[in-house]
Amino acid sequence: MVAAVIDGGNLTDAFERLLARHPGWPDATRGAIRDLAWTTLREYGRGDAVLAHLVHSPPPVDIRALLLVALQRLWQKPEQAHTVVDQAVEAAVALMPGLKGMVNGVLRTALRQQGQWQTWIEADPAARHACPPWWLARVQATHPQDWQAVLEAGRQRPPMALRVNPRRSTVADVQAELEAAGASARVLENGALLLAQPRAVARLPGYAEGRVSVQDAGAQWAAQLLQAEAGMRVLDACAAPGGKTAHVLERADVDLLALELDPLRAGRIGRNLARLGLAATVKVADCRRLDSWWDGRPFERILADVPCSASGVVRRHPDIKWLRRDTDIAGFAAQQAEILDALWRTLAPGGTMLYVTCSVFDQENAGQIARFCARHTDAERLPIDGRTELQLLPNAEHDGFYFARLRKAP
Structure with a gap:
């Protein structure tokens, strides 16, 4: 390997x-x-x-x-x-x-x-x-105060967190089940259960029955920040393997369309939803090509968890640092811009798009959103806990993620 x-x-x-x-x-x-x-x-x-x-x-x-x-x-x-x-x-x-x-x-x-x-x-x-020299320089430039902590986190074993399916259990009940099985876990701010020690999925009580799923604690912010409500029409534009799709459906009865470009990865969405007792429409399509999948009906919520450098999850995918090149970041940023521009056309006036990456690089995150807002005067940035954006840096509790909420003018 x-x-x-x-x-x-x-x-x-x-x-x-x-x-x-x-x-x-x-x-x-x-x-x-x-x-x-x-x-x-x-x-x-x-x-x-x-x-x-x-x-x-x-x-x-x-x-x-x-x-x-x-x-x-x-x-x-x-x-x-x-x-x-x-x-x-x-x-x-x-x-x-x-x-x-x-x-x-x-x-x-x-x-x-x-x-x-x-x-x-x-x-x-x-x-x-x-890490390669270019990676070191980019992290230092983006996070001048925290670059050493970001790089050190990339060398550590990742934490293991669980997401509780509220349709089938409660956080307290799952935590008690884990304790009874000899697996200590604590509840984080967003309701994620952080295991003290990683455990094989097959040994997780409630997994086969759809009571819990394995999902990084940082990733579990997405469904909460999207704020989808019952009855809404929702799009998950880059959905595989389906963790965030499932989380949205666990929280509210919505009409959800999940798109995925890769047919094999799209199959994983359906299998994950079946285990959890959830349902969504899953289509294999390039979300940028609206004529191949969009029926013209606008969405009230869009989750744009876009392809990126994955620089915030390198401890889970340590080959990334060595396979990527500095020039790749501009390519990802260009692809992200295309996705955002296309999806914005499908968002209903007054609707919200949540932009998500698992990157720690500014060109894909704050810089990307600043450029988008400059192109789209009908885009308003909604605050996240009083901030214009949320950048989670990888640490002992979660991986690195970036979130920005954009509202389309009515």
Whole structure:
């Protein structure tokens, strides 16, 4: 999986292909492999800085990935050094037998020089913060007071939060069920339940019965800020996998249309709604092409959770930092502007559009909304708790999200 990302591939796709080849693996094995790959990529910049001092020329991609994983394991479990090196050498025999000696030598040299690792990392700011130089510069520019906390959050394991389906249970009842099952959780300001420790979905009481869903606590602000009311016509324009769609429907009986460009991802919306006992109209369409899906009837609420850099959720998708390029951000911003302009035409006078990203970059967030309002004089920014917008930075409770509420003049 790490090799796939080095080669420019998607981490989640690589993991799913691996699982398809090994359907008999137990959950514990799947979880351990996933954790090691994800952690290695969260720390990729650091591991690569160490590796650069240990090899004279770049090794083949598979061997480089193996060494990075082994270095991460040595960092995490120094007491298992002998086992880690032996297992890495065995893996090298399976991958490239002729390089087993090189792998053995590099890792044994790494152990002898382990006291130098931190010095090598600290010498390079990008390595220290485990991100490409352009990413570091952009976060520093956007969040001059909080950039270190944002980057540090991107290196941590993400929290796990649950959303309670009020049609089938209550927060208090689910919290009691969790406690009885040995899973401690606390209630956050927006009603999300934050687990003290992540837990396999299959072991969550009430999940199969549709009483709870797994959803980041930051994401759970969207349905509340949208303020959809019973009887309203609502559009979720970029809906997959359906978490925010479901949350809107859990809160109010609305006539909801969910759009998704990818047919496979659109299928997940229907499955999620079925588990929760909810219903919506789901269409596969590009929300920018109104003639392919819009019947001309305006919406009173629009949720525009647009494609973005996903810079606020990199701890969940650590390949993002290494696959993105600085120039990609302008491309996302242009796509977002097209979506906003198209959807604005479908919003009823007096209606509200909620703009959402999981980004921490200004070009996709505050800058995007400022440009939109300059183009559309009939757009009024509605306050969120007395502010013109809500930027959540990733922390121990939630991922990074941006929200802006726009009202169309009557």
